[in-house]
Ligand SMILES: Nc1ncnc2c1ncn2[C@@H]1O[C@H](COP(=O)(O)OP(=O)(O)O)[C@@H](O)[C@H]1O
């Protein structure tokens with residue numbers, strides 16, 4: 001049995017006040033399990049990013065509670081949350097931002113040293129991770145503005161993974177990449193997941209969604225449907241059809 005790592009109950013998130021009030025997440029319940037590659041889908045504006053921000057404690061709920069590794073993160077103050085996130089959450093966004101006066105390696109080390117002050121340890125882990133995402137030393141010594149978008153994105157995954165987070169949260173990580181770079185980034189995430197890393201990925205792209213083993217579909221602020229898939233395999237037509245049928249049923 002897989003461990004439950006996040007339990008969200010009665011989540012509500014509204015923006016604005018009075019007539020302008022919009023409720024984006026509306027009484028949503030969700031459990032997230034360890035080692036899953038969970039995908040969040042739904043139309044644009046459905047609240048996918050909002051849900052991800054809530055689950056990772058980046059944004060505050062309007063109502064409801066979120067227990068993340070046995071801790072109610074809704075009761076934490078900002079400092080406690082910052083510490084909790086550093087240890088438990090890795091983030092990958094559509095556009096990775098690295099400090100551009102520093103090499104990719106130094107960016108990763110900076111994140112690693114916030115949690116573990118054994119520099120030797122962090123360096124050797126970073127080197128392994130860079131190798132696993134196919135970024136050679138000559139490249140990780142460069143700054144963000146000297147590498148390609150795909151390389152930067154893969155370095156972003158290294159940074160997200162450096163502290164062995166409980167969950168890697170990825171919000172449309174391939175949204176700004178061409179097809180070749182997208183595949184490379186998805187392969188990196190798939191590899192991490194195969195090694196036991198729990199991942200929650202928001203995407204509106206079927207090819208990305210196929211990497212997951214659990215697809216959650218958001219609509220009207222709630223989970224409108226979900227699908228379990230067996231583990232990702234390339235060119236698995238039956239699996240692809242299952243996702244196609246599900247998305248059709250969801251009205252995607
Ligand atoms: N900080 C915010 N302030 C006001 N409205 C917001 C904010 N964040 C998101 N929204 C609104 O919530 C809705 C859902 O946004 P989002 O979660 O980004 O959707 P998705 O990621 O599914 O495209 C949108 O209508 C958006 O305008």
Ligand SMILES: [Mg+2]
Pocket residue numbers: 048049050171202
């Ligand atoms: Mg979004």
